[in-house]
Amino acid sequence: MTNCSIARTMDIVGSRSAMLIMREALLGTRRFDDFVHRVGVGEPAMATRLKDLVAAGLLERTPYREPGQRTRYEYRLTRKGRELLPVVTALRTWGDTWAADKTGPPVLASHRGCGRPVRAVLRCDGGHDVDDGDTDLTAGPGLIRNG
Amino acid sequence: MTNCSIARTMDIVGSRSAMLIMREALLGTRRFDDFVHRVGVGEPAMATRLKDLVAAGLLERTPYREPGQRTRYEYRLTRKGRELLPVVTALRTWGDTWAADKTGPPVLASHRGCGRPVRAVLRCDGGHDVDDGDTDLTAGPGLIRNG
Numbered sequence: 248m249t250n251c252s253i254a255r256t257m258d259i260v261g262s263r264s265a266m267l268i269m270r271e272a273l274l275g276t277r278r279f280d281d282f283v284h285r286v287g288v289g290e291p292a293m294a295t296r297l298k299d300l301v302a303a304g305l306l307e308r309t310p311y312r313e314p315g316q317r318t319r320y321e322y323r324l325t326r327k328g329r330e331l332l333p334v335v336t337a338l339r340t341w342g343d344t345w346a347a348d349k350t351g352p353p354v355l356a357s358h359r360g361c362g363r364p365v366r367a368v369l370r371c372d373g374g375h376d377v378d379d380g381d382t383d384l385t386a387g388p389g390l391i392r393n394g
Numbered sequence: 395m396t397n398c399s400i401a402r403t404m405d406i407v408g409s410r411s412a413m414l415i416m417r418e419a420l421l422g423t424r425r426f427d428d429f430v431h432r433v434g435v436g437e438p439a440m441a442t443r444l445k446d447l448v449a450a451g452l453l454e455r456t457p458y459r460e461p462g463q464r465t466r467y468e469y470r471l472t473r474k475g476r477e478l479l480p481v482v483t484a485l486r487t488w489g490d491t492w493a494a495d496k497t498g499p500p501v502l503a504s505h506r507g508c509g510r511p512v513r514a515v516l517r518c519d520g521g522h523d524v525d526d527g528d529t530d531l532t533a534g535p536g537l538i539r540n541g
Contacts, residue, residue, distance in 0.1 A: 250500045251480060251488025253417050254410060259493065261413065263404040270400050274531065282420065304492075327492050332526060334488055334513045336398060337480040342399025345451075346406065346475050352533035353397045358518035359528050367480045367514045371505035379479060381506050388498035 250389045260331065263292050264288050264296055266338070271333050272306060277321040297322055305331070337367035397536045406450050407478065411435050411443055413485070416478050419453060424468040444469055453480070484514035 269284045283293050284346050294346055300306045306329035312318045336356070343352040356365040369377040407413050414433045423429055446529045447453045452475035457467045483503070490499040503512040516524040 250495060250497070251414070252419075252484045252487075252494055252499060252501075254489075255493035256485045256489035257410040257413050261410050263408050263410065265397070266404050266408065266464075267401060272399075278459050279429075281537040286522055304427055329416075329526060330491065331487060331534060333516060334481070336516055337484040337514055338400045338403045341397075341477060343420040344477065346402035347536060348397060350397070350445050352399060352452060353534050353536040354531050355534040356529045357532065358520065358522055359522045359530050361518060361521040362530075363518040365516055365518045365523075365524050365529050367484055367541060368517045369480060369483055369512055370515045370517075371508060371512045373505065373508045373510040375505055375508060377505050377512050379476060382503050382507075383506050386501050386502065387500050387502040389494060389500040391430035 258332070260295065260300075262296075264292065265300065266335070268293075268296055268300060268365070269328065270335055272322065272324050273332055273335055277323060279320070279322070281292060282322070283392065300328070304328075333367050340366040350361070400511050403481070406452070407447075407481070409443075412447065413440065413482070415440075415443055415447060416452065417482050418483055418521070419475060420479055424470060426467070426469070445519065446477070452474075480514050484510065487513040492512065 260269055264286060267288075268282060270284055271285050276285060279293065279297070283290055286293065288296065297306065297308075301308050303323070304325055305321040307325050308320045309323055311319050311321050337390065339354070339356070357363060358365050369382070371377050407416055411433060414435075415429060418429055419431050423432060425441065426444070430437055431446065433440065435443065444453065444455075444518050447515050448455050448469070451472055454471040455467050456470055457465050486503070487502070494500075504510060505512050516529070518524055
């Protein structure tokens with residue numbers, strides 16, 4: 248197996264429906280029927296996808312019970328799942344710019360407090376903005392050279 | 395069609411191989427044989443993927459010719475393709491944290507000049523860091539309400 252963090256991430260959330268489930272979870276969706284309705288995937292496929300995302304540790308299946316009803320389960324984000332926010336935000340930012348139809352973006356994400364648009368940007372741990380082309384890539388400890 | 399910028403982006407680059415081709419293009423790969431070798435996809439599948447990415451406007455097919463050889467084509471990033479860098483970086487950042495094997499990350503991305511790790515973070519256009527949960531989502535002009 249290629250040791251590539253991008254490939255490994257795509258193996259987990261690299262399908263349209265998995266990413267849209269994570270979008271919904273990040274927007275606060277927890278219940279099976281809401282996922283089905285909001286993602287637009289049939290129930291059997293949704294059950295499989297949710298099971299996979301639980302197995303991968305991105306969602307947690309938790310029982311809940313409303314008065315007079317049987318126990319049901321909801322799907323809550325784990326920390327591992329919540330940390331996909333920059334991925335989902337970067338996909339949204341790109342899509343708003345390059346793939347939106349002429350009506351414009353469907354959802355506006357703004358910073359609570361200042362109200363300005365939120366996007367995913369590159370930054371280094373020293374606190375500097377990183378421009379396009381300003382990144383050095385070097386071999387890390389997990390590099391497997393295969394030619 | 396659902397008007398979701400994330401769904402639209404996934405429709406274009408939401409497959410493992412498409413994303414790995416874009417990873418390679420962002421790393422500087424241009425030639426067909428190098429894409430085949432570095433992404434690990436067979437030639438017919440690679441030809442199809444590259445054609446799709448050219449049709450989507452992420453790559454540009456440009457002729458080149460080495461002395462004594464026939465004209466060949468290379469694939470260069472367009473601006474639309476180059477702007478996927480935050481997506482690819484966010485996928486890498488997440489994968490390094492949550493999906494790397496115990497040998498550690500295969501590639502280290504560091505800021506030229508200061509040497510510190512580069513990652514994708516959320517920021518607003520007012521220049522503020524945006525913490526998890528600090529984003530307000532409101533309906534944009536392209537929202538289609540379907541229930």
